[in-house]
Amino acid sequence: MPTVRSVFPPVYDRLLPPELDREALAEPRATCAECAMCPKPGAIAGTDHFQPDLKCCTFHPTLPNYLAGAILADGGEGAARLRAKIAARVGVSPWWLASPRKYRLLLTASQNAAFGKAPSLLCPYFERTSARCTIWRHREAVCATFFCKYERGAVGRASWKALQGYITHLEMSFGEDAVRALAPDAVPEGVKPGTLTREDLEDRPPGDETYAKMWGPWAGREEELYRAAHAHVGALSGDDVSRISGDRGAELLAAFSAAHDEAVAPVLRATLRKNPDMDESPADGGVTVATYSSYDPVHLTADLWAIVGLFDGASPVADVRARLRTEHDVVVPDELLLELQNRRVLT
Ligand code: SF4
Numbered sequence: 001m002p003t004v005r006s007v008f009p010p011v012y013d014r015l016l017p018p019e020l021d022r023e024a025l026a027e028p029r030a031t032c033a034e035c036a037m038c039p040k041p042g043a044i045a046g047t048d049h050f051q052p053d054l055k056c057c058t059f060h061p062t063l064p065n066y067l068a069g070a071i072l073a074d075g076g077e078g079a080a081r082l083r084a085k086i087a088a089r090v091g092v093s094p095w096w097l098a099s100p101r102k103y104r105l106l107l108t109a110s111q112n113a114a115f116g117k118a119p120s121l122l123c124p125y126f127e128r129t130s131a132r133c134t135i136w137r138h139r140e141a142v143c144a145t146f147f148c149k150y151e152r153g154a155v156g157r158a159s160w161k162a163l164q165g166y167i168t169h170l171e172m173s174f175g176e177d178a179v180r181a182l183a184p185d186a187v188p189e190g191v192k193p194g195t196l197t198r199e200d201l202e203d204r205p206p207g208d209e210t211y212a213k214m215w216g217p218w219a220g221r222e223e224e225l226y227r228a229a230h231a232h233v234g235a236l237s238g239d240d241v242s243r244i245s246g247d248r249g250a251e252l253l254a255a256f257s258a259a260h261d262e263a264v265a266p267v268l269r270a271t272l273r274k275n276p277d278m279d280e281s282p283a284d285g286g287v288t289v290a291t292y293s294s295y296d297p298v299h300l301t302a303d304l305w306a307i308v309g310l311f312d313g314a315s316p317v318a319d320v321r322a323r324l325r326t327e328h329d330v331v332v333p334d335e336l337l338l339e340l341q342n343r344r345v346l347t
């Protein structure tokens with residue numbers, strides 16, 4: 001079975017700690033080739049559907065310098081798109097090939113309404129005709145850990161999110177280490193987070209002076225620096241990784257381990273109640289509820305819905321099950337209760 005390590009780009013093969021040799025959580029319901037969020041052929045697209053030529057790639061990743069270098073080294077369509085971004089100089093720094101600041105603000109403001117639906121949010125590395133990612137082998141932490149549906153529901157999502165937090169921390173730490181080693185005189189742009197420059201507003205690159213300060217002797221040789229950063233990070237040792245990622249890296253790794261253990265072997269709570277915050281709507285023979293994610297609604301038969309209603313958060317789970325057995329001759333197996341707990345139908 002694939003390990004967690006195998007989910008991430010090749011540059012990490014030697015670098016990730018043994019904790020990432022755990023088996024990766026399988027997510028078979030995120031059927032990306034036949035996107036689970038897109039309407040089936042012949043169906044009428046509903047408001048909840050994603051567009052087939054956008055899927056969940058209405059997101060612009062921020063690539064650390066060394067992943068940009070890996071993409072450039074691979075060549076092909078991904079490298080060509082990346083070169084075009086370097087030439088445009090927007091979001092291009094020794095640390096990152098970043099999403100434009102204006103894009104980030106728009107994405108945050110429109111995510112609920114437009115994710116999966118707005119072409120203006122589409123990732124620049126997404127090839128629309130074939131609906132594929134051109135930089136897949138070297139995609140960053142958010143892209144590598146996002147799924148629209150999690151087999152283990154909320155606990156599965158929590159595990160992937162914790163992993164994303166750890167890998168994002170490595171991206172920042174490794175990228176910074178590469179700049180310290182290769183471009184120590186680089187000067188960050190210094191724009192306050194959450195704000196825009198006039199150039200940002202008008203989709204223009206920073207002024208020549210700012211750009212020259214940021215890049216120093218590497219100005220005009222951006223691709224070379226990104227490739228050198230890739231070589232630098234690829235040559236790090238295990239000791240370097242611990243030193244560079246520091247105490248915060250250790251904390252995030254421990255948080256991932258705990259979240260992954262819970263997802264693999266969840267423990268049934270002693271008391272459970274019907275989630276009071278679910279969005280419910282009547283559906284064929286029962287009810288459909290949205291719980292931990294609007295992308296992963298749960299359909300419950302009328303009988304199961306009635307059983308869910310008996311969990312009031314006051315009586316212990318064992319008592320509710322005993323009552324169901326003696327009064328209704330119904331046995332509710334552990335697996336079913338765990339599934340309802342994981343999907344946050346019961347909390
Ligand atoms: S993860 Fe994205 S591409 Fe894959 S099935 Fe879900 S929405 Fe579609």
Ligand code: SF4
Pocket residue numbers: 056057058059060061123124125126127132133134135136139140143
């Ligand atoms: S980098 Fe690839 S996976 Fe990530 S949003 Fe872009 S096209 Fe999608």
